[in-house]
Amino acid sequence: MRPDPGPDTSVAIPEPGAAVLPAYVLRVPTGPYRALNPLTKFVIAIASAVVAFGVRGWTGPLSILVVTAAIALIAGVSRSLRRFVLATIPIVASILLVNAFLYPGATDVLFRVGPFAATGTGVTVALQAVLRVIAFALSVAVFSLTTATDDFLADLERRGTGRRLTFVIGSAIRTIPTMGSRAIEIVEAQRARGLDTEGSIRRRLRGIVPLAGPMVFGSLGEVEERTIALEARAFSAPVRRTAMRALPDSSTQRALRWVVGLGSLVLVAVSVAGRFPLP
Amino acid sequence: MAWLSRQFSTRVIVLIPIAIAINIVLGYTVQTILKLPIYLDSIGTILVGVLAGPIAGALTGILSNLIWQYAPGIGGGTIGPFAITAGVIGLLAGIWGQLAVYKSRPASGRQLILAAIAAAVIVIVVVIPIINNPAYTDPNNGYPSWVYTAAAVIAVVVAVVVVGFIYIRRDLAGLWVAVAGVVTGIIAAFVSAPISAIAFGGVTGGGTDLLVAALRQGGSDVLHASLGQGLFSDPIDKTITSFVVFMILSGLSGRLLARFPLGERLVRDRAA
Amino acid sequence: MSVATGTLRLSGATYRYAGARHDALTGVDLELAAGSVLGVVGPNEAGKSTLCLVAAGLAPVVVGGRLTGSVTIDGRETVGMRPHELAQRCGILFQDPQAQLSGTASTVFEELAFGPCNLGLPLGDVIDRVEASLATLGIAALADRDPARLSGGQAQLVALAAILALRPDFLVLDEPTSQLDPQGTRLVGEALRDLARESRTAILVVEHKTSLLDQLADRVVVIDHGRIVRAGPSAEVLGDPALVELGVEPPPRVRVRAALAGAGLRTPDEADQLLAEPAR
Numbered sequence: 001m002r003p004d005p006g007p008d009t010s011v012a013i014p015e016p017g018a019a020v021l022p023a024y025v026l027r028v029p030t031g032p033y034r035a036l037n038p039l040t041k042f043v044i045a046i047a048s049a050v051v052a053f054g055v056r057g058w059t060g061p062l063s064i065l066v067v068t069a070a071i072a073l074i075a076g077v078s079r080s081l082r083r084f085v086l087a088t089i090p091i092v093a094s095i096l097l098v099n100a101f102l103y104p105g106a107t108d109v110l111f112r113v114g115p116f117a118a119t120g121t122g123v124t125v126a127l128q129a130v131l132r133v134i135a136f137a138l139s140v141a142v143f144s145l146t147t148a149t150d151d152f153l154a155d156l157e158r159r160g161t162g163r164r165l166t167f168v169i170g171s172a173i174r175t176i177p178t179m180g181s182r183a184i185e186i187v188e189a190q191r192a193r194g195l196d197t198e199g200s201i202r203r204r205l206r207g208i209v210p211l212a213g214p215m216v217f218g219s220l221g222e223v224e225e226r227t228i229a230l231e232a233r234a235f236s237a238p239v240r241r242t243a244m245r246a247l248p249d250s251s252t253q254r255a256l257r258w259v260v261g262l263g264s265l266v267l268v269a270v271s272v273a274g275r276f277p278l279p
Numbered sequence: 280m281a282w283l284s285r286q287f288s289t290r291v292i293v294l295i296p297i298a299i300a301i302n303i304v305l306g307y308t309v310q311t312i313l314k315l316p317i318y319l320d321s322i323g324t325i326l327v328g329v330l331a332g333p334i335a336g337a338l339t340g341i342l343s344n345l346i347w348q349y350a351p352g353i354g355g356g357t358i359g360p361f362a363i364t365a366g367v368i369g370l371l372a373g374i375w376g377q378l379a380v381y382k383s384r385p386a387s388g389r390q391l392i393l394a395a396i397a398a399a400v401i402v403i404v405v406v407i408p409i410i411n412n413p414a415y416t417d418p419n420n421g422y423p424s425w426v427y428t429a430a431a432v433i434a435v436v437v438a439v440v441v442v443g444f445i446y447i448r449r450d451l452a453g454l455w456v457a458v459a460g461v462v463t464g465i466i467a468a469f470v471s472a473p474i475s476a477i478a479f480g481g482v483t484g485g486g487t488d489l490l491v492a493a494l495r496q497g498g499s500d501v502l503h504a505s506l507g508q509g510l511f512s513d514p515i516d517k518t519i520t521s522f523v524v525f526m527i528l529s530g531l532s533g534r535l536l537a538r539f540p541l542g543e544r545l546v547r548d549r550a551a
Numbered sequence: 552m553s554v555a556t557g558t559l560r561l562s563g564a565t566y567r568y569a570g571a572r573h574d575a576l577t578g579v580d581l582e583l584a585a586g587s588v589l590g591v592v593g594p595n596e597a598g599k600s601t602l603c604l605v606a607a608g609l610a611p612v613v614v615g616g617r618l619t620g621s622v623t624i625d626g627r628e629t630v631g632m633r634p635h636e637l638a639q640r641c642g643i644l645f646q647d648p649q650a651q652l653s654g655t656a657s658t659v660f661e662e663l664a665f666g667p668c669n670l671g672l673p674l675g676d677v678i679d680r681v682e683a684s685l686a687t688l689g690i691a692a693l694a695d696r697d698p699a700r701l702s703g704g705q706a707q708l709v710a711l712a713a714i715l716a717l718r719p720d721f722l723v724l725d726e727p728t729s730q731l732d733p734q735g736t737r738l739v740g741e742a743l744r745d746l747a748r749e750s751r752t753a754i755l756v757v758e759h760k761t762s763l764l765d766q767l768a769d770r771v772v773v774i775d776h777g778r779i780v781r782a783g784p785s786a787e788v789l790g791d792p793a794l795v796e797l798g799v800e801p802p803p804r805v806r807v808r809a810a811l812a813g814a815g816l817r818t819p820d821e822a823d824q825l826l827a828e829p830a831r
Binding site for chain 2: 568569570571613615634
Binding site: 020021022024025150163166167171174175178224226229231232233234236239240242 | 660661670714
């Protein structure tokens with residue numbers, strides 16, 4: 001049974017004259033769009049993805065494309081979008097080629113290249129799919145570029161997701177680069193010892209074990225030590241954790257989140273029901 | 280959300296981020312540096328599922344995908360929507376954990392030969408009819424004949440590998456590990472196909488899209504071509520992953536394993 | 552049986568890890584009184600780390616295994632306590648600085664606040680404790696740094712400060728300088744000396760570097776194969792030549808004295824006077 005937590009002393013409102021958190025801890029984000037509460041930005045990102053994929057036709061993806069481009073401009077991150085867009089090139093190329101030329105059941109041929117015929121239906125589907133992918137990529141980019149994971153996690157925890165989820169995500173994000181450099185070291189060391197990264201498939205397959213082995217066993221071996229260290233810091237105390245950082249929020253943003261969230265679901269439902277009025 | 284938090288012990292909470300990092304780093308390394316046509320991005324997910332249960336496994340899979348998609352510095356690509364598949368893989372791994380699939384089962388002599396034959400037969404019998412009859416099937420939309428030949432060849436190769444494993448390591452677990460891998464791969468393919476069809480026009484952006492193209496050329500529709508590609512690559516990938524997980528688990532000390540909720544099922548008969 | 556407050560006591564403590572065939576500790580009697588510093592030496596695999604875990608109550612509460620005999624803090628058995636209660640009574644520091652940091656804090660300040668926040672303390676208390684810990688170890692300059700980018704010695708100090716933020720009465724240190732370079736060792740050694748001198752925290756420290764124990768500890772015990780084989784005032788135990796046979800290297804002043812005396816360069820008395828006071 002959970003002990004009564006008593007009065008909510010975990011809200012980060014310092015009394016006048018009491019100790020205040022230094023600025024490098026509070027890290028209040030500033031700037032247009034960035035200053036929004038992380039949950040708001042996340043809801044916008046998810047809603048954009050839902051509409052981009054769920055509203056069939058041109059309007060869905062195009063409108064999301066326009067909206068995310070506008071947000072990127074406002075937030076001042078438009079130049080950094082390039083790398084996200086570039087990352088979609090392989091799948092965009094695939095979508096275009098496979099669907100334009102090999103769309104099943106399409107007969108309205110536009111032009112021919114060798115033995116392959118590009119059909120109107122196929123090209124339409126291909127272009128719409130490409131728009132969806134790019135709109136999705138942009139919505140992800142805008143979120144990643146304007147929202148620090150720390151901020152998002154701190155805000156989620158204040159709303160009650162619990163210290164465990166915050167720890168899992170926060171720790172994973174910090175462990176990945178560490179493990180990544182360890183992996184690179186191992187690959188380099190193996191290459192020096194003759195591991196083939198270019199040769200036959202069989203040889204490359206055998207290359208997995210010398211890479212995965214040390215990395216995996218090394219990190220799994222730390223589990224016990226890290227568990228003890230966490231317990232030694234009272235990690236499993238059955239109380240509501242003190243929230244140090246308070247990201248600003250407002251009732252306007254809350255209303256916005258509901259409108260955007262529900263609105264996206266309504267749009268998708270309407271589209272699925274076939275009643276979406278726009279192309 | 281708080282009830283979710285309460286289910287997991289501190290040890291599991293420490294394991295999950297390590298597993299997520301393993302997923303992402305290994306998956307990325309295998310895809311870009313080693314350039315193999317498999318993913319190997321579920322090793323951590325299955326590990327957590329087997330040691331800590333279905334919900335922990337599902338959470339590991341889902342978070343791995345979402346972090347790989349949205350985290351600043353790491354994020355990008357198109358893996359996010361497949362968080363559903365990753366969640367299912369973790370869930371299944373939890374079931375395999377409950378069933379102690381990855382427990383070593385040393386055997387010898389006649390038992391081995393019988394098991395080896397059984398493994399070969401099961402693999403062949405399970406794979407072919409399923410590729411013949413996908414659940415989404417419309418009887419008019421079958422696959423071109425070369426697909427069946429390829430499927431038969433793959434099934435034989437897999438059977439040989441599994442038989443070899445059982446024989447060389449004298450361990451019946453190879454049979455169960457292979458079955459777990461194949462079943463996980465098949466279910467993953469079925470879950471991924473509609474996601475790929477709806478979100479990404481039925482392709483993945485990888486080399487296997489040539490297979491998608493070939494299937495469409497042979498007359499399959501978007502969903503079927505996607506499913507066909509999935510049924511080709513996922514069972515292979517997940518079976519390899521399954522064996523990798525088995526190797527990892529057999530390399531971990533019994534003391535370490537026993538402290539996890541489902542870990543002690545793996546070590547019950549082990550000499551300490 | 553009289554129960555003294557402010558004491559961490561092991562009585563006949565015998566501990567075996569889960570699934571192990573032999574006891575890691577056998578019949579250990581140990582007492583750590585408020586304000587005192589107890590050193591622990593012994594050869595490798597003697598059970599020093601196990602002793603740390605048992606003294607801090609983490610074995611068996613977190614690590615599993617079986618404990619017979621008693622381990623009490625202020626008269627209360629550790630086996631009955633929950634991990635977070637143990638954490639507030641007895642802190643523990645390990646060798647690897649980075650492995651014991653939370654791995655989720657962007658700044659040292661937040662790393663130190665991790666423990667107090669876990670306890671749900673009011674924000675004002677959290678800030679007070681963090682600032683007190685920073686001051687005690689003299690690391691206020693590190694407060695805005697990224698814990699993952701600190702040197703070994705700095706990270707170890709941050710880990711220690713993080714433990715102190717929980718205000719434990721007892722501190723167990725398991726070879727705190729073994730993974731540090733000489734500069735880090737010096738940093739941590741000085742901090743520990745100041746801590747021992749100025750606070751009432753009782754400290755149990757396992758160390759191979761007996762020179763450090765020479766300067767820190769009031770009493771020293773020697774552990775071998777899970778048993779306490781020697782206990783006494785630090786000068787006496789560390790000066791015992793038999794220490795070498797156990798695989799423990801005596802502190803430099805003992806070695807130098809022996810060498811000087813052996814080479815006949817000085818009378819033992821003069822050498823003693825020269826070396827009796829370790830550099831403080």
